[in-house]
Amino acid sequence: MKKLIYLDNAATTKTAPEVVEAMLPYFSEKFGNPSSVYSFASGNKEVISEHRDVIASVLGAKSNEIYFTAGGSESDNWALKAAAEAYADKGNHIITTKIEHHAILHTAEYLEKRGFEVTYLDVDEDGKIRLDELKKAIRPTTILISVMFANNEIGTIEPVREIGEIAHEHGILFHTDAVQAFGQVPIDVDECHIDMLSASGHKLNGPKGIGFLYIRKGVKIHSFVHGGAQERKRRAGTENVPGIVGLGTAVKRAAKTMEERTEKERGLRDYLIGRVLKEIPYCRLNGHQTDRLPNNANFSFRFVEGEALLIMLDGKGICGSSGSACTSGSLDPSHVLLAIGLPHEIAHGSLRLTLSEETTKEDLDYVVDSLKEILGTLRNMSPLYEDFIKKANK
Numbered sequence: 001m002k003k004l005i006y007l008d009n010a011a012t013t014k015t016a017p018e019v020v021e022a023m024l025p026y027f028s029e030k031f032g033n034p035s036s037v038y039s040f041a042s043g044n045k046e047v048i049s050e051h052r053d054v055i056a057s058v059l060g061a062k063s064n065e066i067y068f069t070a071g072g073s074e075s076d077n078w079a080l081k082a083a084a085e086a087y088a089d090k091g092n093h094i095i096t097t098k099i100e101h102h103a104i105l106h107t108a109e110y111l112e113k114r115g116f117e118v119t120y121l122d123v124d125e126d127g128k129i130r131l132d133e134l135k136k137a138i139r140p141t142t143i144l145i146s147v148m149f150a151n152n153e154i155g156t157i158e159p160v161r162e163i164g165e166i167a168h169e170h171g172i173l174f175h176t177d178a179v180q181a182f183g184q185v186p187i188d189v190d191e192c193h194i195d196m197l198s199a200s201g202h203k204l205n206g207p208k209g210i211g212f213l214y215i216r217k218g219v220k221i222h223s224f225v226h227g228g229a230q231e232r233k234r235r236a237g238t239e240n241v242p243g244i245v246g247l248g249t250a251v252k253r254a255a256k257t258m259e260e261r262t263e264k265e266r267g268l269r270d271y272l273i274g275r276v277l278k279e280i281p282y283c284r285l286n287g288h289q290t291d292r293l294p295n296n297a298n299f300s301f302r303f304v305e306g307e308a309l310l311i312m313l314d315g316k317g318i319c320g321s322s323g324s325a326c327t328s329g330s331l332d333p334s335h336v337l338l339a340i341g342l343p344h345e346i347a348h349g350s351l352r353l354t355l356s357e358e359t360t361k362e363d364l365d366y367v368v369d370s371l372k373e374i375l376g377t378l379r380n381m382s383p384l385y386e387d388f389i390k391k392a393n394k
């Protein structure tokens with residue numbers, strides 16, 4: 001088989017074999033609808049509660065605060081739209097950031113068209129919001145603050161506990177998109193004053209198309225999908241039983257392996273970053289040096305196009321990304337890289353590599369060696385680089 005080095009775990013992860021195994025019976029012999037009365041099917045109700053309990057306990061939440069959804073995007077949509085609607089009598093102002101995932105940004109834009117006012121906070125050069133700017137942005141009409149736990153492109157972890165404290169001091173709801181952080185960083189919803197939290201199965205070695213929204217008890221958020229009484233009448237539809245079993249199994253596994261796994265990934269990530277910064281000229285690391293996801297490295301290389309880099313890496317069996325998976329179809333540079341202040345031409349030459357528990361030092365050595373070779377080739381073809389070298393040699 002051709003070499004495959006998968007370093008795009010922020011886009012999606014491999015479903016763990018034990019997760020697949022746990023799911024399989026729910027497609028075949030245990031296919032029943034959990035709402036049915038006969039015991040053959042109704043047993044699936046308990047199975048769902050068991051997995052709900054697992055997820056709640058990992059977050060320090062109560063089981064009846066976990067609502068299954070079809071993934072991170074749905075959870076983000078639900079949190080923003082339904083909270084906006086439910087609290088519209090209190091105010092019409094929402095605060096978020098310029099570096100959110102499009103599931104948040106596009107939902108916020110949708111709400112703006114419907115009369116809500118949205119403040120998009122700037123971030124500093126490391127990708128963190130400034131708490132004094134958050135405080136200044138708060139108005140008497142602010143009903144919701146939504147700030148991601150960790151950024152999917154540059155890996156920066158936001159000061160979530162402080163944000164939650166500020167939100168609660170002002171009686172404002174706090175939502176966090178924790179799709180990247182959940183499973184990689186310990187999260188306690190009480191400690192961080194989180195009212196709503198989005199997460200997704202396929203970012204933590206679970207299946208695609210399943211996620212959840214944590215909604216703190218007492219938050220008056222409206223139903224998102226109308227229909228049957230599933231998910232305490234807030235999200236109708238026959239439960240995705242195999243998906244829920246897969247998600248619960250993945251969450252349990254991620255919690256159990258977190259310490260060891262992230263320590264190993266952090267070490268390898270720093271090895272990768274160290275080699276790249278030392279051995280490749282005209283490059284920089286994007287994102288916060290230490291407050292970053294254990295598996296994330298994001299670089300900008302001058303005088304190259306990220307797309308060309310990705311294609312040449314692909315030729316060597318290496319999977320990376322030059323922005324978020326959702327934007328790589330477009331030619332605009334990533335909104336996150338622009339928000340941290342990179343000029344367009346530098347943002348264009350960016351590469352995100354996100355490790356998994358299976359990544360080895362040998363993989364990374366091969367990647368850095370390949371990168372050096374590819375960057376040499378690309379830069380030699382670049383008129384900008386030629387100009388730059390001529391000027392430098394004058």
Ligand SMILES: *Cc1c(COP(=O)(O)O)cnc(C)c1O
Nearest residue numbers: 071072073101103152179180200
């Ligand atoms: C992947 C991702 C999402 C979307 O999750 P899906 O399950 O793919 O819908 C939302 N937010 C962040 C930060 C993500 O990384």
